[in-house]
Each structure stands twice: as C-alpha cells, then as structure tokens.
C-alpha cells in the first residue's frame with residue numbers, strides 16, 4: 281500500500297482507507313461495471329477466495345452474504361485496491377466498454393469519524409485534497425442533506441447517535457460522487473429500527489446517484505430488501521447467485537421475498 285499519507289484540504293492525514301481512488305472525474309456519478317475473473321486470494325498457504333468469476337453491470341446493487349470468515353471483506357478489500365489478488369484479475373468497465381479507474385469508496389461497520397473534527401469537516405475529508413474550503417463545505421453540506429443530517433453539520437461526532445454517525449460516514453463516502461460504493465456490514469452495529477430506516481436511506485441514495493453497490497451483510501432479509509442480486513459466498517466460492525427483480529420499495533415480510541430468503545438461508549447453511 282501507498283506509504284505516504286495523503287493530506288486533506290486542511291493538511292491533516294487522510295485515513296488510508298479513504299485515500300484510495302480519490303475522485304478523478306468530478307461530477308461523474310454514473311455506476312461502473314465490475315469484471316472479476318478467476319480471482320483467488322490466499323494468506324500464506326491458507327486459501328480464502330477460489331477462482332471467483334463475477335460480472336456486475338454498471339449501477340447494479342449486489343448484496344453478498346455468507347458465514348463469518350467466508351471471504352466477504354477480503355473480496356471488498358481486493359476490489360478497493362487495499363490488498364492484491366494472489367491470482368486472477370479485477371477490472372472496472374466504463375460506459376464505453378473500456379477499462380477505467382473509477383472513483384471507488386468504502387463504508388465500514390464502524391463510522392471511523394475523526395473525533396476532533398466537526399461532522400461537516402469529517403464529510404469534507406471524503407473530497408481529499410485540491411478542493412478549496414468553500415467548495416468543500418458546500419459539497420459536504422449537500423452530502424449531509426442527502427443523508428438527512430444537515431442540522432448536525434457543526435456538531436462533534438461524539439454528540440451523534442450510532443445511526444447518525446453512520447449517516448455521516450455514508451455522506452463522507454458519497455461526497456465525492458463515487459462510481460462504485462463498497463459497504464462492509466455498514467448497518468451491522470445499529471439497532472433493528474434504526475437499521476430499517478438506514479436501509480431505506482441507502483436504497484434512496486443509490487437510486488438517486490446511480491453508483492454500482494456491493495453491500496456485505498449477514499442479514500439475509502436486509503439483502504433481499506435492498507439488492508437487485510444476492511450472492512452467497514461459501515468458503516471463498518460463489519454458492520448461489522440470485523436475481524431479485526421485485527419492485528421497490530419492497531414490502532418487508534412479503535411471501536415471495538420470504539421464499540427467496542429461505543433459499544438463501546439454505547444456500548448458506550447447506
């Protein structure tokens with residue numbers, strides 16, 4: 281990984297996770313296609329991902345589910361360029377069908393906000409360097425509006441609830457208008473009711489912005505509520521790949537969705 285830390289507009293270090301693939305095509309919020317070919321990853325001689333093949337069309341919302349340790353986070357880290365494959369390749373495909381290097385962002389289960397910076401300054405960190413302060417504040421305020429947190433712009437992160445902190449983290453990843461957004465159990469630490477509200481929020485921003493989404497969750501009903509397609513990973517292999525073309529917003533608990541949940545659970549606990 282890049283050793284020299286990138287500075288943000290105020291000269292502070294940017295967390296390594298956020299310095300990846302900073303925006304190159306400003307204002308281009310179109311999704312990007314993802315092509316994964318024969319992708320394998322081992323740690324030492326322990327294989328974690330085996331020969332994965334996966335094509336994700338631009339703008340698709342893909343959920344990845346599977347038991348703990350099956351390789352979900354490893355796959356996202358490879359896609360983000362935070363780690364490198366042992367074999368195989370990952371490419372991103374632009375609207376003209378040629379390879380591209382997209383603006384890609386990741387959201388984790390922990391919001392990882394800077395405690396000494398206000399909420400709006402935390403969001404502006406997502407813009408990286410080279411954006412003047414007024415413009416950065418304007419764009420950060422817009423991103424906070426997107427996640428319905430505008431009134432907390434000047435607050436310290438410690439004053440926010442868990443759900444609000446995670447909304448701030450989402451705003452930080454959205455402020456640069458990514459073409460690809462990876463989410464690694466982003467709602468996993470939230471209570472059940474906040475989670476449902478946040479699921480709707482994630483669905484709305486995805487519909488508005490059109491990025492390609494890869495959403496890791498251990499909650500099968502969350503996957504079915506949100507995704508166009510759900511992939512079950514089992515010991516580093518794709519065990520199931522199910523399309524869900526039900527209209528949105530989806531009715532939680534609807535019989536046909538419950539049937540898909542059942543299939544997914546059987547795929548996970550086969």
Ligand SMILES: Nc1ncnc2c1ncn2[C@@H]1O[C@H](COP(=O)(O)OP(=O)(O)O)[C@@H](O)[C@H]1O
Pocket residue numbers: 323328346347348349350351352353354355
């Ligand atoms: N940096 C690493 N070094 C060694 N082993 C790792 C590393 N990262 C992940 N692993 C191992 O790879 C497997 C998959 O991990 P991970 O992708 O985090 O699973 P998941 O996100 O599905 O729970 C686990 O067995 C984990 O211990």
Ligand SMILES: [Mg+2]
Pocket residue numbers: 352353354464
């Ligand atoms: Mg994980």
